Every structure is written in C-alpha cells, then in structure tokens.
Amino acid sequence: MKAYLLFCIIITCMRSAHAQQEMNNWFFGYNAGLNFSSGAPVATPGSLRGWEGCSAMSDRYGNLLFYTDGITVWNRSHLVMANGTNLNxxxxxxxxxxxxxxPGNDSLFYIFTVAKEAEAKGLQYSLVDMRLNGGLGDVVAAQKNIPLLTPVCEKVTAVKxxxxxxxxxxxxxxxxxxxxxxxxxxxxxxTTPQIxxxxxxxxxxxxxxxxxxxxPDGNKLAMAxxxxxxxVFDFNAATGVVTNPRIIAGNPNNITGPYGVEFSPNSKLLYASESYNNNGSGAxxxxxxxxxxxxxxxxRIAIDSGYGNTAGAMQLGPDSNIYIAYDQQPFLGAxxxxDSVGRACRHIKQYVNLPAGTISGVGLPAFxxxxxxTLLGKDTIVxxxxxxxxxxxxxxxxxxxxDGSTLDSLVMNAPGLYWVEIRHNNCIYRDSVRVIWRTRPVVNLGKDTALCANAFPLLLQSPFPGANYLWQDGSANSSYTINGQGLYWMEASLNxxxxxxxxxxxxxxxxxxxLGNDTSVCEKEQVIVSVAASFNDYSWSNGTKVNSIIIKDSGLxxxxxxxxxxxxxRDSIHVDIRPLPVFSLGNDSVLCEGAVWLLDVxxxxxxxxxxxxxxQSRYQVNKEGAYYVEVSKARCSASxxxxxxYKLKPRPDLGPDKVMCPGQVLVLEPGLHGIPYTWQNGSxxxxxxxxxxxxxxxxxxxxCGTVRDEVVVTKGSCKIAIPNAFTPGxxxxxxxxxxxxTGLKIFSLRVFNRWGQLLYQTSDPTRGWDGNLAGVLQPAGSYIxxxxxxxxxxxxxxLHKGIITLIR
Structure with a gap:
C-alpha cells in the first residue's frame, strides 16, 4: 500500500503542474451553472436548487465530477449520486x-457540511469514492455525516x-x-484540530x-x-495557526451587514458585500x-451599491475574475x-448571463x-x-x-523540466516545473572607439527582431545617430x-x-593635382600612392x-578634357597652273x-604658297x-618658220627634257x-595637259651651205x-652641246668652230x-638649225 500511495502521489503532483482545473464547473442558485473550460464562463444548467451554500469538484483537466448543496450530491450526469442524499x-x-x-489520491474526496445557525449537527464530513458506481462515484456509507465539531458558525473554508x-x-x-x-x-x-x-x-x-x-497565498483569513x-486574520499555512485579528468594518444597526468576502488573486485586496436594511431600504x-x-x-472604497436584489457571495474564478451573486437575478456580476485599486478594478454588475430560466441566490460554490x-509554482518563463x-x-x-541534491533549494540555470520529491508529515510528494527561456535581445554597439572628427554623423544600431529600444536620451528608435563624442547606451527589451x-x-x-574647383581643359594640356606632402599615406582613385597626379583623361x-x-x-575634383578640333588640310600638294583648291574646315x-x-571656314587656293589655319571649338584650338x-603645262618651242636649201638638213627640238614627245608622224x-x-x-x-607646237619649213634662196660633219686636227x-x-648681213653662228651649253659663236661668216672650248678638245659626237x-x-x-657631227 505504501508503494502504491507513493506512486500515485508522484504521478498526481507531476501532472498538477500542468493541469489545475478543479474549479472549472460551478453549480449554484436555482439550476444555474457556469463552465470555465474555454477560459471564459459559459452558461450551463444544473440540478442544484438552493439559495446559499454549495460546492463543486472537477478533475485536474476540468471535467465535472460532482457537486452538492450540502444535502444532496449530484454526479457528472446531473443525477443524484449513489448514497448521495441526506447530508447534514x-x-x-x-x-x-x-x-x-x-492528497495523494485522485479518486477520494471529502464533503464538509455545516448546519445553519449553530444547530447541533455542526461540522461533519463524508467521503466520496469516484472509483465506485462505474466511475460516477458513491458516498461511502461508512464515512457519511461523520461529526467533527458542534456547534459551529455557518462557515467552513479550506486552503492549501x-x-x-x-x-x-x-x-x-x-x-x-x-x-x-x-x-x-x-x-x-x-480529526484532531489545531485550535x-x-x-x-x-x-x-x-x-x-x-x-x-x-x-490565495494562504497567509490571511477574512470572516464576515x-x-x-x-x-481579517493572519494564517500560518505551515502550522494552521490563526493570529492577529483586525476589525475592518462595523454594523452600527446590528440588523444586517457583511456577508460575502473574497480576496484578490494577489491576496493584497479584500472585497466585502454588505447589506443595510434600515427602515426596509434594502440598500x-x-x-x-x-x-x-x-x-x-x-x-475602504465603494465599487458598487444599489437597492434590492442584494449582493451576496463573492468567489474568485479560474479566470481571475471575482464573481458576485445578486439575489434572484439571471446573471452574475464580476x-x-x-488586483487593481479603486475603480480600476472594473466592476460590471451584469457580466455573465445564466442559463435561460435559471437565477442566482446569494450563494456561490465554495472551493x-x-x-x-504548487511546491515549485507554475512553469516559469525567464x-x-x-x-x-x-x-x-x-x-x-x-x-x-x-539532480540528486537534497537541499531545500535548487538553482535552475538552464531551460528544462525540474522536479523535487519531498517527505513531509510522513507523506511523499513530488512536484515539477518547467523553465522556459525567452529569447534575450542581443545588443552590441561595438567596442569603445576613437573616431576621426569627419566620421560623424555615425549610426549606432544593434537591431533585434521584435525588440523595443531605449537610448540614453529617451529616444526609442532601433538606431541612433551620433554627431560627436560622448557615452552612448541602448537598452533593448523583448517580452x-x-x-x-x-x-x-x-x-x-x-x-x-x-583639390580645387572642378575644371575643364583642352586636350594635351597638362593638369597637375597635388596634396600637401605632410600626410602619411595617399590613395588616389587611379591607384597612385604619391601626393600628386597628372590628369590626362576626363573623369572624377x-x-x-x-x-x-x-x-x-578625401576630396575630389572633376576634370573635363575637351577634345581638340580634329581636321587636316591634307598633304602638301602640287597643282596644275590655273587650278583652284578649296580648303574647307x-x-x-x-x-x-x-x-x-x-x-572664314573656307579658303580658296589659287597660287603657290604655305597655307595655315587655326581652328577653335569649345575654347580649344588646333592648327x-x-x-x-603649281606645275606649268609643257611649252614646246620649235622656233619660227624656217627656210632650207636643197640638201640642207634641219634638226627640230622642242627644248624640253624629261617628258615624252609625239611628232606629227607619231615619233x-x-x-x-x-x-x-x-x-x-x-x-x-x-x-597638267598636252601642248602642241608646229613650224613651217619652206624652200629658201640657199645662198649658204652648212656641212653636217667635220674632223678637227x-x-x-x-x-x-x-x-x-660671204657678204651676208646680220650673220650669226652658234654651236651647242647636247645639254644646251654654248660652245662657240661668231658673227663673222668667214670664221668657224675648231672643236675646242677654251682650249679643251670636245668629244666626238653630235652638236647643235x-x-x-x-x-x-x-x-x-x-634661221637654220641642225646637227653637226664632230669626228675624231
């Protein structure tokens, strides 16, 4: 039995940390009921009909087990439980x-009852075993209406x-x-009480x-x-001792007064309903x-008041609302x-409607x-x-x-499931709690730093999804722009x-x-940009590492x-290299006489x-010379x-018309060299x-073209004879x-070599050439x-022209 009991306790306590829904079903008043399984109260009818005290029990998962008005017990099917009548x-x-x-047994439950107005039945208890009657439960006959104390007030409560x-x-x-x-x-x-x-x-x-x-925290009692x-009293949940009474309200007329009391979830506030029936006012x-x-x-602060349908019991619900029974009303207030002080507690008189056809009395279920x-409290999120x-x-x-430790405390420093097993008053209990870690924002503004004066403004940020932010000046953005030195901090919060x-x-x-103003220069001009030589390091946009550069191309x-x-x-300069005008007058040229050349730029x-x-942009060339032009465009010039x-046309000259004597031979020469001739016979x-x-x-x-010349040779008087050869020496x-x-007037004889050099001349018809030039013998050949x-x-x-042959 001992092993069985320990096993049950362990299982129950470990589950209890995850399912605590014993208060989910309420039945009270006249067939009224509420179910809290969804988190909010939902109206559901029941079988109980009573004006005041009642109680209900659900399992740890919120499933109804049974309920009672202190006289009759109804099972989860809303039928009277076996042996569930005639409680006292x-x-x-x-x-x-x-x-x-x-404690330690999910199948057994106690029902405590008290008699009205200090009647002799006093405080009694009965035991319910849910294993009986097919799981619908049964009031154990041998443990039904067992007396504990008499006489007692109409008051019984319980706390863990x-x-x-x-x-x-x-x-x-x-x-x-x-x-x-x-x-x-x-x-x-x-059954032996602490008194x-x-x-x-x-x-x-x-x-x-x-x-x-x-x-709820087990440290106080309130009694109306x-x-x-x-x-109000202090209560020691470890020893069961009640101490330190404080009277907080009096009823001067001693007719009616305090009835319902309830503590706030945080146990710091107390609510009390009071009736004042002076002269039948019903307030x-x-x-x-x-x-x-x-x-x-x-x-004391009044949060509700009225006449008639008096406010009765107040009960803290599983949703942390305090519910209020208004006598004979089809609703409950809340x-x-x-936990809020004063009107901030938000009283709503008609908060939840009861099932159709049902009304409340002045009582609500006791729990x-x-x-x-629990020992370790609720699952904890840190x-x-x-x-x-x-x-x-x-x-x-x-x-x-x-972890095997046996101290009264344990440091839980990692997420996970923790449990403790205690042995107290010969009972062994186990409880567990799960520690869940919330994500903590990661904030890193970087190391303390010394920034260059031109590094400002600087954006500080350490974003973390979903976080809220607070900076040293109270701003709440995810980033902060600093403009100078100082101490800056950011606080990020998330859940x-x-x-x-x-x-x-x-x-x-x-x-x-x-580096100077942006500039524009002409192509081939030199642009030198430099920085003082006092710096430690230089980096130019073109990769140069010295303190100056020569710019030849447009750019930044x-x-x-x-x-x-x-x-x-860092500084920059934009240099625009303007191109020079591009043109050419052409190569040096030879023109024929009379030709015109138009130079166009x-x-x-x-x-x-x-x-x-x-x-002008055009210039006409019609004579020899050097021609020069300078062209400007966008303030840039080129020349x-x-x-x-000029080359002349050929000018052949056969001389004047000629007279020749019979037997005479004339030689015609145009007087030009190095160019082709065409004679009348095609020669x-x-x-x-x-x-x-x-x-x-x-x-x-x-x-430059073809020029023709002609000469007429006629038969003359032939007074003279001209030999065609001679042999000097x-x-x-x-x-x-x-x-x-002899006797010719105006006579002239001239002799030329083949290059046109004059070798001999005389105006004396009796004289002739001896084949010498200045005492030098001329070579054999033809002479003109x-x-x-x-x-x-x-x-x-x-005029007679011809060829004489010199023979040596």
Missing part, C-alpha cells in the same frame, strides 16, 4: 458545503498547506473566538451568517459576521480594502481586474483557496541566461531533486527580457585639403590622405584664323599647314630631223663653218648649231 448541510446555510481533495499538497479545513466554533483547523493529507483527515483563539466571540445567531475565506463586522454595497495597510478600514498553488532559485522551505521536510550595451566615443583630429578624381593621427580626409570648329588673318606648288624621239620643206609639229604631255675639214656666207642671217631677197631673217 442546509440550503439556508451560508457555506453549507465544501468539497476538498484527498504550505507544502501545496495538504489541505487545511477551517471553521469557527459558535459561542467562542476559536478557529478549528483540520489537516487533510495523504493519510486522510486528521486558535483570535478575534471576536461569535455569540449571536446572526453572527454565524456570512462567509469565511482564505487568501452578518450583523457584526468583517475581521447594499460592495467595498474594497487594502489588507496590508496599518488601518485597513481607512482604505470584478474583472480585482479550496490557492488550489492552483530571460535567456537568467537563473531561477526554486526553494521549498518546509520545516521537518527532506528533499530530493532530480520582458532586457539587454543593454554602451559605447564611449572620442574624436581624433582631421587634416583637410582641397579623388584622393584620400591619412594624417599622423590615422584620420583620412567648316565641320572642325566654330572659329577660324587663316595665315592672312581671314576668319595645320599645307604647302601648295616619240626628243628631236626630229627635217630633210625637206613642210609643216612639222610636236605634242608634249605632262600632268685631221688637216682637212677640220673647222665647222658656213659656206657661201644655229645659223641666222638676213635674206636680201625677202628681207626676212633666216
């Missing part, structure tokens, strides 16, 4: 019934022991100032009426005396009190923020206060990296944690987790420089120079200057020069020998002279002669 409560009793669990498993059942003995406190643990109900004398003596029947409640006062109030203040009565308290200390401070207890970082920023000096050029403090300064620019100062020479020789009179012509051609015929020339004289007959000047 009363429907006209404030707290007619209270159901508690049986400090060990969060055992239960204290508390009542007040009528005619005394004594509280009787019974322990329920793994061994069941201990504490505290507060007023309940010696009037009307004093028995009104609720007794324990605070209907025609008396509300009293009621709901007051709020701060129970931790030295004079509780001074903190205080929706009961074990602090039912959801910020990543934080640790939680789980402490179980129970005198006379031994401990065993999941209650806070991280903070700071950065100290100081400044270093910056040395500035200026920058230099970043670092001073001795390690601070960089219109497309090259917009301003022009020629060698003669003219400014070119061309030399032009292309450089000379033509005439042996008879006639018309003779020659055509001479060069690049041979004794005979050694002189070339004109025969029969020219003989002219005046013809006496015709009066014309006669």
């Amino acid at each position: 409560g009363d429907t006209l009793c404030t707290q007619s019934a209270l159901i508690t669990g049986y 022991h400090l060990n969060t498993n055992d239960i204290w059942v508390i009542t007040h003995k009528f005619g005394s100032d004594e509280f009787y406190v019974y322990a329920v643990n793994c061994a069941g109900l201990n 504490s004398a505290a507060g007023n003596i309940a010696n009037r029947i009307t004093n028995t009426i009104g609720y007794l409640k324990a605070s 005396g209907f025609t008396s006062v509300v009293e 009621y109030y709901i007051f709020q009190y701060k129970v931790d203040t030295p004079n509780i009565a001074d903190s 205080i929706t923020h009961p 074990v206060a602090g039912y959801n308290r 910020c990543e990296g934080e640790q939680v200390v789980a402490r179980v401070n129970l005198p006379g207890t031994t401990y065993l944690w999941q 209650g987790c806070v991280a903070r970082d700071s950065i100290s920023v100081t400044t270093r000096p910056v040395t500035t420089f200026n 050029y920058w230099c970043e120079a670092v001073n001795q403090a390690g601070c960089a300064w 219109t497309q090259a620019g917009d301003q022009f200057r020629w060698q003669d100062g003219s400014s 070119d020069t061309v030399t032009v020479t 292309d020789q450089t000379s033509f020998t005439v042996t008879e009179p006639g018309i003779y012509s020659v055509s001479v051609t060069n690049e 041979k004794g005979q015929n050694n002189t070339f002279r004109v025969l029969n020339a 002669y020219m003989v002219s004289y005046l013809d006496d007959t015709s009066g014309k000047s006669i």
Whole structure:
C-alpha cells in the first residue's frame, strides 16, 4: 500500500503542474451553472436548487465530477449520486458545503457540511469514492455525516498547506473566538484540530451568517459576521495557526451587514458585500480594502451599491475574475481586474448571463483557496541566461531533486523540466516545473572607439527582431545617430527580457585639403593635382600612392590622405578634357597652273584664323604658297599647314618658220627634257630631223595637259651651205663653218652641246668652230648649231638649225 500511495502521489503532483482545473464547473442558485473550460464562463444548467451554500469538484483537466448543496450530491450526469442524499448541510446555510481533495489520491474526496445557525449537527464530513458506481462515484456509507465539531458558525473554508499538497479545513466554533483547523493529507483527515483563539466571540445567531475565506497565498483569513463586522486574520499555512485579528468594518444597526468576502488573486485586496436594511431600504454595497495597510478600514472604497436584489457571495474564478451573486437575478456580476485599486478594478454588475430560466441566490460554490498553488509554482518563463532559485522551505521536510541534491533549494540555470520529491508529515510528494527561456535581445554597439572628427554623423544600431529600444536620451528608435563624442547606451527589451550595451566615443583630429574647383581643359594640356606632402599615406582613385597626379583623361578624381593621427580626409575634383578640333588640310600638294583648291574646315570648329588673318571656314587656293589655319571649338584650338606648288603645262618651242636649201638638213627640238614627245608622224624621239620643206609639229604631255607646237619649213634662196660633219686636227675639214656666207648681213653662228651649253659663236661668216672650248678638245659626237642671217631677197631673217657631227 505504501508503494502504491507513493506512486500515485508522484504521478498526481507531476501532472498538477500542468493541469489545475478543479474549479472549472460551478453549480449554484436555482439550476444555474457556469463552465470555465474555454477560459471564459459559459452558461450551463444544473440540478442544484438552493439559495446559499454549495460546492463543486472537477478533475485536474476540468471535467465535472460532482457537486452538492450540502444535502444532496449530484454526479457528472446531473443525477443524484449513489448514497448521495441526506447530508447534514442546509440550503439556508451560508457555506453549507465544501468539497476538498484527498492528497495523494485522485479518486477520494471529502464533503464538509455545516448546519445553519449553530444547530447541533455542526461540522461533519463524508467521503466520496469516484472509483465506485462505474466511475460516477458513491458516498461511502461508512464515512457519511461523520461529526467533527458542534456547534459551529455557518462557515467552513479550506486552503492549501504550505507544502501545496495538504489541505487545511477551517471553521469557527459558535459561542467562542476559536478557529478549528483540520489537516487533510495523504493519510486522510486528521480529526484532531489545531485550535486558535483570535478575534471576536461569535455569540449571536446572526453572527454565524456570512462567509469565511482564505487568501490565495494562504497567509490571511477574512470572516464576515452578518450583523457584526468583517475581521481579517493572519494564517500560518505551515502550522494552521490563526493570529492577529483586525476589525475592518462595523454594523452600527446590528440588523444586517457583511456577508460575502473574497480576496484578490494577489491576496493584497479584500472585497466585502454588505447589506443595510434600515427602515426596509434594502440598500447594499460592495467595498474594497487594502489588507496590508496599518488601518485597513481607512482604505475602504465603494465599487458598487444599489437597492434590492442584494449582493451576496463573492468567489474568485479560474479566470481571475471575482464573481458576485445578486439575489434572484439571471446573471452574475464580476470584478474583472480585482488586483487593481479603486475603480480600476472594473466592476460590471451584469457580466455573465445564466442559463435561460435559471437565477442566482446569494450563494456561490465554495472551493479550496490557492488550489492552483504548487511546491515549485507554475512553469516559469525567464530571460535567456537568467537563473531561477526554486526553494521549498518546509520545516521537518527532506528533499530530493532530480539532480540528486537534497537541499531545500535548487538553482535552475538552464531551460528544462525540474522536479523535487519531498517527505513531509510522513507523506511523499513530488512536484515539477518547467523553465522556459525567452529569447534575450542581443545588443552590441561595438567596442569603445576613437573616431576621426569627419566620421560623424555615425549610426549606432544593434537591431533585434521584435525588440523595443531605449537610448540614453529617451529616444526609442532601433538606431541612433551620433554627431560627436560622448557615452552612448541602448537598452533593448523583448517580452520582458532586457539587454543593454554602451559605447564611449572620442574624436581624433582631421587634416583637410582641397583639390580645387572642378575644371575643364583642352586636350594635351597638362593638369597637375597635388596634396600637401605632410600626410602619411595617399590613395588616389587611379591607384597612385604619391601626393600628386597628372590628369590626362576626363573623369572624377579623388584622393584620400591619412594624417599622423590615422584620420583620412578625401576630396575630389572633376576634370573635363575637351577634345581638340580634329581636321587636316591634307598633304602638301602640287597643282596644275590655273587650278583652284578649296580648303574647307567648316565641320572642325566654330572659329577660324587663316595665315592672312581671314576668319572664314573656307579658303580658296589659287597660287603657290604655305597655307595655315587655326581652328577653335569649345575654347580649344588646333592648327595645320599645307604647302601648295603649281606645275606649268609643257611649252614646246620649235622656233619660227624656217627656210632650207636643197640638201640642207634641219634638226627640230622642242627644248624640253624629261617628258615624252609625239611628232606629227607619231615619233616619240626628243628631236626630229627635217630633210625637206613642210609643216612639222610636236605634242608634249605632262600632268597638267598636252601642248602642241608646229613650224613651217619652206624652200629658201640657199645662198649658204652648212656641212653636217667635220674632223678637227685631221688637216682637212677640220673647222665647222658656213659656206657661201660671204657678204651676208646680220650673220650669226652658234654651236651647242647636247645639254644646251654654248660652245662657240661668231658673227663673222668667214670664221668657224675648231672643236675646242677654251682650249679643251670636245668629244666626238653630235652638236647643235644655229645659223641666222638676213635674206636680201625677202628681207626676212633666216634661221637654220641642225646637227653637226664632230669626228675624231
């Protein structure tokens, strides 16, 4: 049995940390009911019909087990439970019934009942076994209506022991100032009570009426005396001792007064309903009190009041609202923020409607206060990296944690499931708690730094998704722009987790420089950009590492120079290299006489200057010379020069018409060299020998065209004879002279070599050439002669040209 009991306890407690829904089903009043399984109250009808006290029990998952008005017990099917009648409560009793669990056993439950108005039945208990009757439960006959104490007030409440498993059942003995406190643990109900004398003596029947409640934290009790006062006590959840009574409200008329009481979820506030029936007025109030203040009565605040349909019981629900029963109403009121002081607690009179056709009385179901308290508390969510200390401070207890430690506390410094097993009052309990880590924002503003003065503004940021931010100046953006040195910090919070970082920023000096204004220059001009030589390092946009560069191309050029403090300064300059006008006057050229050449540079620019100062874009060349032009475009200039020479057409000259004597031979030569000839007979020789009179012509051609000349040779008087050869130095015929020339007037004889050099001339018809030139013998060959004289007959000047052969 002992092993079985331990097994059950362990399983129950480990589950209880995850499912605490024993209060999910309420049945009260006249067939009224509520279900809280969805988190909000949903109306559901029941079988109970009673004006005041009642109680209900659900399993840890919120499934209804049974409920009672202190007289009858109904199972989950809303049918009377086997042996579930004739309990000794009363429907006209404030707290007619209270159901508690049986620590360590999910199948056994106690029903405590009290009689109305201090009647003899007093406080009794009955045991319910849910294993019986096919799981619908049965009131155990041998343990039904078992007396505990008589007489008692209409008050019974329960609260969890400090060990969060055992239960204290508390009542007040009528005619005394004594509280009787019974322990329920793994061994069941201990019928020997802890008795504490505290507060007023309940010696009037009307004093028995009104609720007794324990605070959720198990440290306080509140008790209403209907025609008396509300009293507040300290309660020791470890020993069950009641102490330190404080009276917080009085009823001067002693007719009606305090009835319902309930603590806020945080156990710091107390709510009480009071009725005032002076002269049949039927007035009621709901007051709020701060129970931790030295004079509780001074903190009273009315949060509701009215006439008729008096406010009765108040009960803390599983949704943390405090619900209020208004007599004979088809709804319940609620205080929706009961931990808030004053009107901020938000009282709503008609908060939830009851099932159709049902109404409330003045009572609401009674439950074990602090039912959801556990040894280790609820699953805990902490910020990543934080640790939680789980402490179980129970005198006379031994401990065993999941890591084998046996102290009364454990440091939980990592996420996971933790459990402890305690042995207390011969019972073994186990509880577990899960520690969940919330993501903590990561904040990193970087190391403290010394920034160059030109590094500002600087953006500080350490974004973390979903976080809220707070900077040293109260701003709340995810980033912060700093403009100078100082200490800056940021705090990031996410789901209650806070991280903070700071950065100290100081400044270093910056040395500035200026590359000058943006500029525009002409192509081939030199642009030198430089920076002072006092810097430690230079970096130009073109990769140069010295303090100056020569710019030859258009573009944006920058230099970043670092001073001795390690601070960089950068400046830039845009240089526009304007292209020079592109044109050419062409190559030096040779033109034929009469040709005209138009030099045109219109497309090259917009301003022009020629060698003669003219400014037109075109220039006509019609004579030899050097021609120069300077062209400007976009303030850039270029020039070119061309030399032009003229070549004449060939001018052959066969001389004047000629007269020849019979037998005479004339040689015609045009007088030009190095160009081709075409004679009248098609000959292309450089000379033509005439042996008879006639018309003779020659055509001479060069690049500039063809020119023709002709000569007429006629038969003359033939007074002279001209030999065609001579032999100097041979004794005979050694002189070339004109025969029969004696007496000729205006006579001339000239002899030329083949290059046109004059070798001999005479005007004496009797003289001739001896083949020498200045005493030098001339070589054998052909020589040209020219003989002219005046013809006496015709009066014309006669010219004879021909070739004489010198023979050696």
